[in-house]
Amino acid sequence: MITLEQVTKIYRIGDEEVRALDGASLRIAQGEFVAIIGPSGSGKSTLMNIVGCLDTADSGVYELDGQRIERYSEDELARIRNHKIGFIFQNFNLLSRMTAEENVELPLIYQRLSMRARRQRVAEMLDLVELSDRKSHKPTELSGGQQQRVAIARALAAKPSLLLADEPTGNLDSRTGKEIMSLFHRLHAEGNTIVVITHDQSVADQAPRRIRILDGRVQEVA
């Protein structure tokens, strides 16, 4: 369902040129659980942002579910992000003024779901990440692991076909990190497609498939 063909992304700052992605090709099928590893600055986040339709490639082809992404306008990309992609960030990126519940509800509001459908889905998702008893808490009133679980619930709320996580355990201690990873395993077992970027070899080792990024290129890891 994800196909990248010779994708490049070049950042120019003054005269300097950074080839963040340099002919990256990759194929990920529905239902896979993939870990992406690689040294810092190798282009992992850049790849993830393109896959997640937050950014566009400078050249090459990116197809999501058989549709070429570069053809879409910004609002169409917003629609794709809303319906097909669930993003999980290293720093959680919850809206601090809103409660856990309201954060999880947000993508559903942009889907224009009815109030009843939203309520039901939010309850379901908070139940899934075992935070039903914290639904009225603001992010500052939650631990790091709890915040990340709220973020996961938010990413899952829209029932996306693709879950993307950029170092989801990077800001968590190892025990909490393990909890998050076991949550990913459960979600994978339920049929979700998951792509996780990680620095942590032990986290990567848990994934059935591992990909290494080096200097903007993709290598499979045996």
Place this chain on the structure above:
Amino acid sequence: MLWQCIKMAMKAIAANRMRAFLTMLGIIVGVLALVVLVSLVTSAGDAVTEQVEGLGTDQIRITITDDGGRPLRLDELSSFTAHADIGEVAPINQISTTARFGDESGQATVTGTTPSYADISNLELISGRFLRTSDVTNNTHVAVIAESAAEELFGTPNVVGAEILLEGRPFLIVGVLADQETFISLFMPGYTVYIPYTTAVRMSDTLSSAVTTMLVSASGTDMYAAEVAIDEMLLNRFRRDEDAFDLFNQALVGEVMSEITNLLAILMGGVAVISLVVGGIGIMNIMMVSVTERTKEIGVRKAIGASRRSIMLQFLIEALTICLIGCLIGVAASWIVLQVATALFGHLMSFHLSPGVVILSIVFSIFIGLIFGLSPANQAARKKPIEALRYEG
């Protein structure tokens, strides 16, 4: 979506109450100025117009200033009345003298006139009758006095048949009039007494039998036609000497007054609108800051699927909400101010919130919210999701 945006706006405002209030202050003061100033001017204007209309706007006052050796005689007036556009014509002359009954006495303004005067000035009889034509032709010593004069001199309004002394001469009271503020009584204090025109001329050393002042009414409601008609006839009478007489149409006073108040209301309103615009600029300023501060939030919203339109709508509605809340507070404050003004100056005139200006201020506030919210909202909507997400305030 709209409802969600309103909820989000309320939340954003509630999260930063002090700043929101300070932002609103510009709008609050602007609306307060607009509503209070315009309401004050229109209230005052209404009061003045009412007063002017009470003086009788349905009469034309003519003063002959220079008859060129051809004085206007009483019997000539009937020729004016013959014109189709003219209703009635009444000459007046006035003496200020002492009125006496028994031990009671006081200053009186004695007006000599003809029966037509009662109709032209809409006099209202309480008892008895007004002057008659026979009174004028026979220069009888009869008087019609105002109720207040009767009360003060006689202690009762029932004075028909009693005698009153004017300049020491006895006059038979034939009628009592309801008190009325006429244009003349406004400038002539004292008891109001009417006697036949000819009698007044005989009584005074200074008055001549020539008519120097008269009141003219229209046959219908068209004061303008009456004015044109009497002007033309008087011009003919005085050999087209435009300086022979002055013509004063009281209907004009009312018109001029309301024109002045309208102008004042527009002027004051204009100044207030400028302060509203300044308030709008304040809102734009704060919204710009807010958009920058919330870049990360915008990035997150976009990452989870917010379209440009929904971001735009969110910030636009936030600006609109600030404006509208400010407007409502301003209107409420105006109401309080006018209420206080009425409590203090209610005996002079009543101040009321004019609904038109309230609607106007709401419309203006929405307009200002839209105009000054648009550019910050657009700025927010245009942010690239990836860059917004990376932003660290």
